[in-house]
Amino acid sequence: MGRWEPNARGRLEQAALELYSERGFEQATAAEIAARAGLAERTFFRYFADKREVLFRGAGELQELLVDKVATAPDSLAPIDAVAIALEALGAVFHQREYSRLRQKIIAANAELQERELIKLATLSTALADVLRRRGVAEPAASLTAEAGIAVFKVTFQRWIDDTNDRDFGQLVRESLAELRAVTAGK
Amino acid sequence: MGRWEPNARGRLEQAALELYSERGFEQATAAEIAARAGLAERTFFRYFADKREVLFRGAGELQELLVDKVATAPDSLAPIDAVAIALEALGAVFHQREYSRLRQKIIAANAELQERELIKLATLSTALADVLRRRGVAEPAASLTAEAGIAVFKVTFQRWIDDTNDRDFGQLVRESLAELRAVTAGK
Numbered sequence: 361m362g363r364w365e366p367n368a369r370g371r372l373e374q375a376a377l378e379l380y381s382e383r384g385f386e387q388a389t390a391a392e393i394a395a396r397a398g399l400a401e402r403t404f405f406r407y408f409a410d411k412r413e414v415l416f417r418g419a420g421e422l423q424e425l426l427v428d429k430v431a432t433a434p435d436s437l438a439p440i441d442a443v444a445i446a447l448e449a450l451g452a453v454f455h456q457r458e459y460s461r462l463r464q465k466i467i468a469a470n471a472e473l474q475e476r477e478l479i480k481l482a483t484l485s486t487a488l489a490d491v492l493r494r495r496g497v498a499e500p501a502a503s504l505t506a507e508a509g510i511a512v513f514k515v516t517f518q519r520w521i522d523d524t525n526d527r528d529f530g531q532l533v534r535e536s537l538a539e540l541r542a543v544t545a546g547k
Numbered sequence: 548m549g550r551w552e553p554n555a556r557g558r559l560e561q562a563a564l565e566l567y568s569e570r571g572f573e574q575a576t577a578a579e580i581a582a583r584a585g586l587a588e589r590t591f592f593r594y595f596a597d598k599r600e601v602l603f604r605g606a607g608e609l610q611e612l613l614v615d616k617v618a619t620a621p622d623s624l625a626p627i628d629a630v631a632i633a634l635e636a637l638g639a640v641f642h643q644r645e646y647s648r649l650r651q652k653i654i655a656a657n658a659e660l661q662e663r664e665l666i667k668l669a670t671l672s673t674a675l676a677d678v679l680r681r682r683g684v685a686e687p688a689a690s691l692t693a694e695a696g697i698a699v700f701k702v703t704f705q706r707w708i709d710d711t712n713d714r715d716f717g718q719l720v721r722e723s724l725a726e727l728r729a730v731t732a733g734k
Contacts, residue, residue: 438733478665500702500723505730507698514694515687536687537731543692544724544731546625 369407371397376414377459380466385411385473412476415463419480422453423487430491439497443488443509444537447516448530454520455529461521485510508544512536556594558584563601564646567653572598572660599663602650606667609640610674617678626684630675630696631724634703635717641707642716648708672697695731699723 365371375396379388390411394404408414429446437445454460467473488506497505516536520529527535552558562583566575577598581591595601616633624632641647654660675693684692703723707716714722 438730440730440733474669475662475666478669479662482661482665500706500726501730503702503705504698504723504727507701508695508727508731511691511694511698515690518690519687536691539687540691540695541731543625543627543688544695544728546627 365399365403368397368399368403372399372404372407373414376411377462377466380415381462385466385470412473415466415473416476416480418453419483422450423484425449425453426484427487427491430488431494435495439492439495439501439505440508440537442495443492443505444512444533447509447513447533447537450513450533451529454517457521457523460517464521481510481514484513508540512540515539552586552590555584555586555590559586559591559594560601563598564649564653567602568649572653572657599660602653602660603663603667605640606670609637610671612636612640613671614674614678617675618681622682626679626682626688626692627695627724629679629682630692631699631720634696634700634720634724637700637720638716641704644708644710647704651708668697668701671700695727699727702727 372393376388376393379393379396388411390404390408391401393411393414394401397404408417426446426449429449430442433442433445467477485503485506488509489502492502492505493499512533516529516532519532519536520527523532559580563575563580566580566583575598577591577595578588580598580601581588584591595604613633613636616636617629620629620632654664672690672693675696676689679689679692680686699720703716703719706719706723707714710719
């Protein structure tokens with residue numbers, strides 16, 4: 361019933377990321393996050409079910425975007441190229457490199473968050489294989505293409521975070537896929 | 548201090564697998580597992596730290612075998628072929644198809660066990676990338692090759708469990724790698 365607060369979600373996210381970085385994910389409390397954002401604790405719980413959700417609320421959106429892009433890619437494309445187009449489109453999601461860097465550091469420091477991240481990727485792989493089968497791709501090609509896509513995603517994400525040349529996410533997707541092609545071909 | 552029981556570990560594993568299947572992983576207790584194996588509860592804890600370890604005790608051995616095979620593969624081999632040789636060698640571990648089928652069903656029915664399985668695979672991928680770098684493979688090729696290897700492993704394992712033609716694990720590794728090559732090439 362609280363009054364509307366301008367950009368409450370964004371302020372809470374920023375405050376949470378800062379606190380998780382400074383004191384560790386386990387130590388920070390929802391009350392402290394809200395206080396740093398200049399909001400009431402109940403406002404935190406209006407936006408997020410728990411502390412973890414602040415870091416993973418984008419997972420559903422990410423999956424939806426990927427699945428939708430694969431589903432609507434031209435029929436003429438090979439399955440791996442439909443997946444590549446979908447991954448390149450994630451450039452629209454991954455553009456705040458500093459935010460992603462900070463988030464990744466927080467996750468790397470906490471086993472529970474790492475598990476959650478692994479589950480997110482496994483769920484993504486299953487969703488990709490599903491939509492590929494709906495495109496008519498048989499097994500095991502659908503599962504292998506989905507796993508190859510996740511491999512490209514993981515490596516691209518790490519490269520994008522580490523990148524000092526400011527290459528964008530889409531460009532790194534293309535480079536990583538080219539490398540995956542080379543290594544699987546035995547080059 | 549208990550007296551030596553012939554094949555206590557094997558009997559406990561068999562009893563645990565049966566109970567986890569019949570009643571679910573959460574419901575079965577160490578005391579019940581021991582009772583079904585005709586052993587005392589303390590004997591269970593002499594072999595396993597907890598109920599979960601019965602299902603995952605092979606993970607370290609699996610990783611050691613893979614890493615060792617990659618490390619000792621001929622230098623002339625492309626990285627992906629060194630990984631393939633290592634995966635084929637897992638045929639020595641994966642030969643009791645019925646046991647693996649049952650284990651997989653138990654894991655699929657329990658979120659906590661699925662997480663543990665995902666962590667196992669992520670750890671395996673990291674270990675493979677490490678040993679590839681020690682072979683002189685640069686990044687991101689090392690990580691991509693490791694991820695490709697895990698993709699082949701996952702798909703091979705599922706095919707091996709589902710296989711009705713009794714193809715062995717090594718043969719399915721070769722087939723899955725050939726398929727991965729085809730899908731990443733865009734065929």
